[in-house]
Amino acid sequence: xxxxxxxxxxxAFASQFRFCYQVNVLRKEGLSNAEITERLDCNPDRVTIxxxxxxxxxxxxxxxxxxxxxxxxxxxxxxxxxPKLGFELFLLKVGGK
Numbered sequence: 001x002x003x004x005x006x007x008x009x010x011x012a013f014a015s016q017f018r019f020c021y022q023v024n025v026l027r028k029e030g031l032s033n034a035e036i037t038e039r040l041d042c043n044p045d046r047v048t049i050x051x052x053x054x055x056x057x058x059x060x061x062x063x064x065x066x067x068x069x070x071x072x073x074x075x076x077x078x079x080x081x082x083p084k085l086g087f088e089l090f091l092l093k094v095g096g097k
Contacts, residue, residue, distance in 0.1 A: 006083040007076070010090075014069045020054045021062035023047055028059070065094055 019040070026036045033051070037044045054062075072090050075081045081089075 003076075003083040006087045007073075010069055010073060010087060014066060017062050017065045017069070019046075020050055020057070021059055021066070023050045024054060024057075024059050024062070027051060068094065 019042075022040060023036055026039060031039065033044060033047050036047050040047070068090060072081070072086050076083045076086055
């Protein structure tokens with residue numbers, strides 16, 4: 001796996017975690033699926049699936065994942081950790097939570 005691939009995967013994970021966080025926060029605020037779809041300017045099916053799949057994950061957990069990815073990104077860019085190893089450790093860390 002190339003370093004570029006790792007960074008792209010990290011970006012994809014961060015994007016998905018951010019979306020799940022936003023959807024769950026908006027749901028807790030009492031918005032309907034249609035209102036969430038409009039607010040986030042996304043496909044209504046994506047909102048429905050996200051709500052169904054992420055109902056057992058807290059918003060705090062999504063924030064934790066995002067913070068871990070941000071720290072990993074910083075560590076990679078500052079040469080503190082090799083990208084592939086860092087991403088594998090991230091997956092192991094969040095996979096067990």
